[in-house]
Amino acid sequence: MAKVFRYRLRPTKAQVTKLNEQLELCRWVYNETLAMRKNAFEQEGRSVSYFESKRMLPIWKESKPELRSVYSQVLQDVVLRVNLAFKAFFRRVQSGEKPGYPRFKGKNRYDSISYPQSGFSIDGDKLWLSKIGDIKFKLHRPIEGFVKRLTIHRSATNKWYVSFLVEESIDHVIEPSDKVVGIDVGITNFAVLSNGEFIENPRFLLADEGMLKKAQSKRDKLPKGSQERNKANKSVNHLYERIANRREDFAQQLSHMLVTSYGIICFEDLNIKNMTQNHNLAKSILDASWNKLVQYTSYKAVEAGRKVVLVNPLNTSQMCSCCGQTVKKDLSVRVHSCPYCGLSMDRDLNAAKNILRLGLQSVAKA
Known part of the structure; x- marks a missing residue:
């Protein structure tokens, strides 16, 4: 069973600056991916796949070298988010719901990054993130099971949280009840x-x-x-x-x-x-x-x-x-x-x- 464990992050001022910079770079990739897919459909009448979008990342890194400061799988996850947004859009169109075309993200409107498979490790109450370093977090309960995915989130009040997606979490079976x-x-x-x-x-x-x-x-x-x-x-x-x-x-x-x-x-x-x-x-x-x-x-x-x-x-x-x-x-x-x-x-x-x-x-x- 999949389960999410969420904790409060305690980044330093320098780490907050770095995290905010990474969010802005991810926002740029999100908007660039969305623009590419939107233009391809409007100008050529074709849909751009996730894999075609992902192949643009090395090209964008050449023209925008600061993208290299973001872990590669984090950028791939941004492209995946755009793909999921389009899938949800087409599903709503087919079902007759109000479709809601995917929107561009304005400044401070992109507030999370994900490490889908690697690029992180956990040592007690310290979290190591590739391209960022060690960040302390409040380990108020143990993480049970194998961590498959990690998401860093910035709240509207500028608090930082980390969520671990865990698979095969330990079951806490309690005494049977006939009530x-x-x-x-x-x-x-x-x-x-x-x-x-x-x-x-x-x-x-x-x-x-x-x-x-x-x-x-x-x-x-x-x-x-x-x-x-x-x-x-x-x-x-x-x-x-x-x-x-x-x-x-x-x-x-x-x-x-x-x-x-x-x-x-x-x-x-x-x-x-x-x-x-x-x-x-x-x-x-x-x-x-x-x-x-x-x-x-x-x-x-x-x-x-x-x-x-x-x-x-x-x-x-x-x-x-x-x-x-x-x-x-x-x-x-x-x-x-x-x-x-x-x-x-x-x-x-x-x-x-x-x-x-x-x-x-x-x-x-x-």
Whole structure:
């Protein structure tokens, strides 16, 4: 199983300068590759392959010698990223989605480089990178398994991180559990468990929205390109980063609790993209980040020997969990009252029980 281990880098000022220079050179290669493929299609009506693009790297190094200061496989990975962007573009065209043609990267818009196979080594809390040297990183947990790929990322607040893609990571199988649970995610409550437990929605964006709007308003009043605006923009980025970190921590801790406690965990297979078409609820849905919880619970379950089941969300809120009859109700109705069997309970708890039932049925058929 593939797994990613992420750590905070501690580069020196000289190393930060070198990393930023490499990002700019990679951005140049990305834009040059994109321009070549775009021009070939518009002027000659042909597509340029990944291998044809890659053959341009030695030629570009002759005209732009500073490219030699970047490890060769890092530059090849940049060309691969352009190729993947075009593949995704053509896939969206074929499926009838809004295609979104690959874009050129503006200054400071290219923020990561990858070492796909080699050019790096790890010695305790030091990371050696070809063309850069030794960089310290905060080894807050051991790296388990064989590192196949390494990515250096610069955040919007100019913090540096390293991510290791590891294959064949050690499984952390825990004591078997015969406990099962169905989980209904929502906005009023972040999640309701079929055992009657309610998990409050932390609403991280709403909590900081006032400060965020104030910081954005202050930034937007300042002249573009000025030092004052750049400083104000850093304050906005810090707020966004804090919100993202809190969401991440919340999802990680909740998913850990679920995997530790239950042998079978059932979620609805929600289409978040379609749900956010409702502009009245889009902000709250995205703030809740339900997909993070499902994603983290799923990979932790595989590692721990648990099972995550995704069920069809159709009518889970409308069906009575006691008698199975359909009881139509608007989203504003928060209590499920069944006129057929007399069951009365919280709407989301009723849905969680239905999700559990459907999940167990799915497991039994498998």
